[in-house]
Amino acid sequence: MRASWDIFCSVIDNFGDIGVTWRLARQLVAEHDQAVRLWVDDLETFCRLCPQANPLEARQVHAGVTVQRWLQHASHPHQPVDAADVVIEAFACQLPEDYIDAMARRARPSLWLNLEYLSAEDWVDGCHGLPSLQPRGLQKYFFFPGFTPQTGGLLREANLIEERRRFQQDPAARQLFLNRLGIRPHKNSRLVSLFAYENKSLSSWLNTLAADNKATHLLVPPGRIIANLQEWLGVKQLSEGDQYQRGALNVQLLPFLSQQDYDRLLWSCDFNVVRGEDSFVRAQWAGKPFLWHIYPQQNNAHIEKLDAFLRLYCQGLSPATSTALQAHWHAWNSGQNMAQSEQALEKTWPELEAHSEAWCTKLSAQINISTALVQFFRKWI
Ligand code: TRH
Secondary structure, X not given: OOOEEEEEEOOOOOOHHHHHHHHHHHHHHHHHOOEEEEEEOOHHHHHHHOOOOOOOOOEEEEOOEEEXXXXXXXXXXXXXXXXXXXXEEEOOXXXXXXXXXXXXXXXXXXXXXXXXXXXXXOHHHHXXXXXXXXXXXXXXXXXXXXXXXXXXXXXXXXXXXXXXXXXXXXXXXXXXXXXXXXXXXXXXXXXXXXXXXXXOOHHHHXXXXXXXXXXXXXXXXXXXXXXXXXXXXXXXXXXXXXXXXXXXXXXXXXXXXXXXXXXXXXXXXXXXXXXXXXXXHHHHHOOOOEEEEOOOOHHHHHHHHHHHHHXXXXXXXXXXXXXXXXXHHHHHHOOOOOHHHHHHHHHOHHHHHHHHHHHHHHHOOOOEHHHHHHHHHHXXX
16 A cells, blocks of 8 residues: 655754654655655755755655655744654654644545654563544554564665675675775775764774774774874864875775665765764664664663664673673773773674674564554554
């Protein structure tokens, strides 16, 4: 059944909100043949992820998704439109009042879902799918992504894992991709990507890599860590394409990539540093060891979320590897010196590599968010 969907995305900061909703919208169209309109209050940020889009165009269609500018200010009342069969407010953004009226006016009111942030905490299992009473006869439900079968799963395109494995088994495809981006690592150097928030740990980590007897080629797309990197390199302004050699470490600045190319970058690297929500999930689909910079929250609330994920992720690891991994992630997320934990982690490498692939296989047996949403709607009607 082809239903209409309105997804509302308010870009708070960074790329996570739009990254997740844009990916979801594309998947609902491509894999479930749904009619999707994505409301975005910041088309400039959307254009970073979809470079063919025009930030001045109020309504445009990309990948079969109608992308609609959402003017949120009081001076711009919401455009009168028919409400969709399914309405997703992403990450608890506030829907326009007159749109809520339109949802209630329909012969069969819209299904209203709040797509929540990803968390591995236990309580998520019990809260996924719970209703929240609304006025005007509307029904709203909490939809929680997650890592267990009791949640709504993770965003994963239908053929993603097969495509990724094919790419990784084809050295020529990898080489072609790296060449296209101007990446030419030395034969034996390990390839590492870095996408993170500001982080005081960076200098000690880079010092360790520069002093290592193994060469590292570090690839850095634009992101909030750049200021720390400039400081460590002792340069005022880093630009796309710049390269610097410090000891065994080669640092290369990349442009901001499309989501598809960013995936390929993660698949091509031996180790990925990722952040937030969407790149964190993509690193898991890459089947490679990774380091997560969790979105920092007040009063260190994020550390509990970090530990909740580590509890799941470390299941099946030997005690030594589990300890090394946790120490590494904790050091990175609390701005501590990384020298010791980096050396300890490197010793666990073969086990960590095998675990990353096994974790991906295990997770990919779970439902993906777009399928879970379509099923949720079918059960509801
Ligand atoms: O940008 P983020 O820090 O987003 C965060 C988180 O989602 C966080 O939970 C949320 O509270 C906050 O935003 C508001 O990190 P994230 O989630 O990884 O999103 C980055 C997106 O950018 C992701 O879709 C991958 C994409 N990306 C590219 O497409 N090209 C690139 O070159 C890079 C580096 C990223």
